[in-house]
Amino acid sequence: MASLGELERAVMDVLWAARQPCTARDVQETLAARELATTTVLTVLGRLERKGLVARTKDGRAHRYRARATREDHIAELMRDALEGAPDRGAALARFFGGMPPDEQAALRDLLR
Structure with missing residues (x-):
């Protein structure tokens, strides 16, 4: 299993702490102090999904993300x-x-x- 970079770890921390699946905007707002663009958050979420750490489901026009494991x-x-x-x-x-x-x-x- 690949180790996580600093930003990947921060995004995973958000998903692990969340009580329900999050949109990219939810993650971005939680990490507001980092001043990340939505596209950056989406890129990181896509990377985490390819690594098998995150699952994505469609919710209207957006997607919701959740950690696949604790x-x-x-x-x-x-x-x-x-x-x-x-x-x-x-x-x-x-x-x-x-x-x-x-x-x-x-x-x-x-x-x-």
Whole structure:
């Protein structure tokens, strides 16, 4: 799975936080501080759709966009992809675990039980 650029991540954050599918204008208004053109938002949404991260449905003359998976699902997929590329998965997992704060280590231990 491809990693996200800064603007793609910002758009995905909007979609992940939304309670319902969004139009490009909805995304643009949420990211108003960035002063993005609607065409820029549409370009990013199209890129995310091609990457399989966003689904688009027609709504009158506009389209509505939604994330195909949750943020947590996306992160889990990135982690699986990273592990698949590791020649020694055990060592990679050990370093990942060792770099976690103690409270997160404890939470992971609880999940594994």
